[in-house]
Amino acid sequence: MGNQRSPQLVLSLVFVFFYSTVVLAAPVTYNVVSLGAKADGKTDSTQAFLAAWTKACASVSPATIYVPAGRFYLRQLAFNGPCKNSAIIIRIDGTLVAPSDYNVLGNNWVAFSHVNGVTLSGGILDGQGSGLWACKASGKSCPNGATTLEFSNSNNIVVSGLTSLNSKMFHIVVNGCQNVKMQGVKVSADGNSPNTDGIHVQLSSGVTILNSKIRTGDDCISIGPGTTNLWIENVACGPGHGISIGSLGKDSNEAGVQNVTVKTATFTGTQNGVRIKSWGRPSNGFARNILFQHAVMVNVQNPIVIDQNYCPDNKGCPGQVSGVKISDVTYQDIHGSSATEVAVKFDCSSGNPCSRIRLENVKLTYQNQAAEASCIHAAGTSSGFVQPTSCL
Ligand SMILES: *[C@@H]1O[C@H](CO)[C@@H](O)[C@H](O)[C@H]1NC(C)=O
Numbered sequence: 001m002g003n004q005r006s007p008q009l010v011l012s013l014v015f016v017f018f019y020s021t022v023v024l025a026a027p028v029t030y031n032v033v034s035l036g037a038k039a040d041g042k043t044d045s046t047q048a049f050l051a052a053w054t055k056a057c058a059s060v061s062p063a064t065i066y067v068p069a070g071r072f073y074l075r076q077l078a079f080n081g082p083c084k085n086s087a088i089i090i091r092i093d094g095t096l097v098a099p100s101d102y103n104v105l106g107n108n109w110v111a112f113s114h115v116n117g118v119t120l121s122g123g124i125l126d127g128q129g130s131g132l133w134a135c136k137a138s139g140k141s142c143p144n145g146a147t148t149l150e151f152s153n154s155n156n157i158v159v160s161g162l163t164s165l166n167s168k169m170f171h172i173v174v175n176g177c178q179n180v181k182m183q184g185v186k187v188s189a190d191g192n193s194p195n196t197d198g199i200h201v202q203l204s205s206g207v208t209i210l211n212s213k214i215r216t217g218d219d220c221i222s223i224g225p226g227t228t229n230l231w232i233e234n235v236a237c238g239p240g241h242g243i244s245i246g247s248l249g250k251d252s253n254e255a256g257v258q259n260v261t262v263k264t265a266t267f268t269g270t271q272n273g274v275r276i277k278s279w280g281r282p283s284n285g286f287a288r289n290i291l292f293q294h295a296v297m298v299n300v301q302n303p304i305v306i307d308q309n310y311c312p313d314n315k316g317c318p319g320q321v322s323g324v325k326i327s328d329v330t331y332q333d334i335h336g337s338s339a340t341e342v343a344v345k346f347d348c349s350s351g352n353p354c355s356r357i358r359l360e361n362v363k364l365t366y367q368n369q370a371a372e373a374s375c376i377h378a379a380g381t382s383s384g385f386v387q388p389t390s391c392l
Helices: 007-023 046-058 130-138
Strands: 028-031 040-044 063-067 071-073 077-080 088-097 108-113 116-126 147-152 155-160 163-165 172-175 178-183 186-188 199-202 205-215 221-223 228-237 243-248 257-268 272-279 286-300 302-310 325-338 342-347 354-366 372-376 378-387
Touching: 028 046, 046 063, 046 077, 108 116, 116 147, 199 205, 221 228, 228 243, 243 257, 243 286, 257 272, 272 286, 272 325, 286 302, 302 325, 302 354, 342 354
Parallel strands: 028 063, 040 071, 063 088, 071 088, 077 108, 088 116, 108 147, 116 155, 116 163, 147 172, 155 178, 163 186, 172 199, 178 205, 186 205, 199 221, 205 228, 221 243, 228 257, 243 272, 257 286, 272 302, 286 325, 302 342, 325 354, 342 372, 354 378
Antiparallel strands: none
16 A cells, blocks of 8 residues: 555646646737737837747747738848747738838848747738839849748748748748748839849758749749758749849859759740759759759740859859759650740850769740740750750
């Protein structure tokens, strides 16, 4: 008998156990309006949003930050971790409005760093970029501008049903992250707005971009060095510069790009369709195991393009060749119309020719006729119906 606990003690221990796990771990919600934010589009609500973040990040149980309908004027929001819990949801019914004055923000506006387990759901982020675009177009000296939404050095991120409007610079950046899922994202900016890439991914692994619509003035999606295991599916792009791997090889020592799938994408009136681009200068970078599958091109200037001689203003690379090695790139079921005669262009590095390029079931027309293909330092195979006739 001596060692046995009484049934009452056992019951109360069980009760305490359930009480502490169920009640103390109950999710908490912080409404930014209760913390002082004003949905009038002009009162600076930055402090209220940061206060909500501080509470959510310090919470030991799952936390939701709720942003109701209305317009919230916000300066830089630095949402920094690490946090005490790995289940923070930011649910936005309203619009976050950036300062239109492009001298107010630094390099980013809404920026998450060192967080784990953050879901951003709904909402409109209005970057108010037109003033900066006009400044850049005028040839005056202007700041680079702020990225609208950035995740850096973070893991297990979900972005769902979010709209990014008129970003000053890139709309969404994923940098140094693992396991990021974006779905139902809308990006919208003028087709002439400079440097307004839709989604930029770099130094990240396990990023998925699904069911998204991107209309902007630069790349719809740009894929930088150190991107691996990227999955892009069901994306509509245009206006914009297409889906682009690169620019790669700007630095002599650079992480490569590996295992990228772009599946079911539509390009409408874009400058490029699917592109791989590298600087014409020495680098140990690479791009390999890339699949472009089921793409529709509607009046696209360069539907399929590899350009290894990128050297803007001929600065820092004349006379040099790209060190970036491009291999195992497959184009499968790509069809539609080209806005220029050359619809397939592989302009690879003389020092590092492209290898194992595969064209399978490609049909691209120019003015209702077969388009043309051009290959320089590119080797590979073609199978199925391929038009323009392959030059590999
Ligand atoms: C390639 O990436 C996908 C995710 O996009 C992943 O499921 C797959 O396992 C990766 N393949 C390799 C060989 O790493």
